[in-house]
Amino acid sequence: MDLKIDITEGIGKSTVKLFGEIDAYTAPQLKEKLLPLTKIERNQVEVNLENVHYMDSTGLGVFISALKSTKENNSELRLVDLQDRVLRLFRITGLDEIITIDTAIRGGNN
């Protein structure tokens, strides 16, 4: 399965829209595209996961790397529009408490 990565860069803000699956095969591509955005000082990086129906632990690893990078570069990372299955993964691993996840749009199932 493939992963399509659309990036829109604005001033002080980048929006990343993902389509497909994030697994051991596609995670390296995502890391390559996402990390540079978090290295821009004070950049706000928003990742839209509306069209990601499957993610495994290697995908979580990419977001952890990105989070650590935001701490070093005073940038911000925000995940929006997560599918229930993907959101569940962030909840189980406790990562929802250290990564900003915006579930307002989909609501999720609490």
Next chain:
Amino acid sequence: METLNTDISNYRNLLKHYIEIRDEQSLYGAEQLSKMFIKNNVPPEEIVNLHIQALEELYPDVPEYFRHSMNFLVEIMITYGIAYQENYSLREEQSQLKSEIAVAANMQETLLATTKPETEDLDIGVVSAPANQMSGDYYHFLEGKDNSIGIAIADVIGKGIPAALCMSMIKYSMDSLPEATMSPKTILKNLNRVVERNVDAGMFITMFYIQYLPAKNKIRYASAGHEPGFYYNAETKTFEEIKAKGLVLGVSPDADYREYERTINKGDMVVLLTDGVTECKQGDRFIETEEVLEVIEQYSDLPAQEMVNKVYKHFERMQNFQFRDDFTLLVFKKEV
């Protein structure tokens, strides 16, 4: 290439026979010859050349244009032959790698070995199978002086060799814990510090640690971002999810873990697993948690080890005998 001379006469005779009679038997002979060429690693350009030589010996008046065309074919075959030989040596290399990995997998098994506690109190069953040869799943038993039993189940991000290497670290940290009677939250806090110091950003381990306290008929547990387990109540014959929240190991140096406690009664059962179990697929669809529990319940009257074996076999078949991820399932029942 010593065999080449016999090859030429062999090839020539067979070719002659075929051109004269055109029977199936010579074609079968050709097939055998082809297998022998492969076995002796004869490159394709050499076979084309053999054909040219045989043809010229049989029909000295082969037309000039035909001879040229065969030389053209030789030229085409050279680069093809290199690719063929390269594939051949890559195959050799691959089988060498495979046997090296098999040795490593054996070592891993020895390194990570843990002994199921001999106890009247609990009936414990566990099955752990790697998706490939080496596993990134791990389970471990600790027995305390107060007869408490600690059980850890863990899953490292990714699978295969990198995951396996990372898991050895956990094993040694667990072995060097000062005391087996330490509480689950303290154990996780300790391990988290070790993992955080020793892994790259983006690498992490999930672990569920549960302790059985026979004197109190209680279990206490804590989770570091691990897939939730299940508690089976023998009286109501129902499963409930064991909710425990905590951050995965290796991400934040000062993570704290919450500890939970509950009473466990005779006949009750605790099911621990890794996401290799919950992420089984039937065709294109992920199975639901309820389906996992249904299968477990179906075999719940069996002794724990038989039970997990049956459940494993069930999912193995459902996955066409090819798991996507490492699979670990651990069950214990309170017997008294």
Next chain:
Amino acid sequence: MDLQSCVKIEKEWDIVKARQLGRDISREIGFGTVDQARIATAISELARNVYLYADSGEICFEQTDSLEKKGLTIISTDTGPGIQNISQIMDDGYSTSGGLGAGLPGVKRLVDQFDIQSEEGKGTEVIALKWLR
């Protein structure tokens, strides 16, 4: 044939010239059709590396005689970027990359002796020897 015969590699066409010269010489030495084709292919790979990656370079040929056999030595020299990690490019899995040096494991397979020396930023020299069987 004691002297070296060389072809300078500047244009793609020079690859064909090097092949032609190498084939003529190997025929004179007495190589058969298949070995001529192997030698020509080896020359192509070496010359293509020079053409694609080096500013300038050449392919030279000389007949090599030992006590009981004779052969052809192909020498490729260039003033290109050099190869940093020779063992990596000589690894079979690398050949599919299509990058600098990708054809070298193939050349090694086509000849009987193969030697390569390279210095980063200065250039590369490859010596390949094929014995007459």
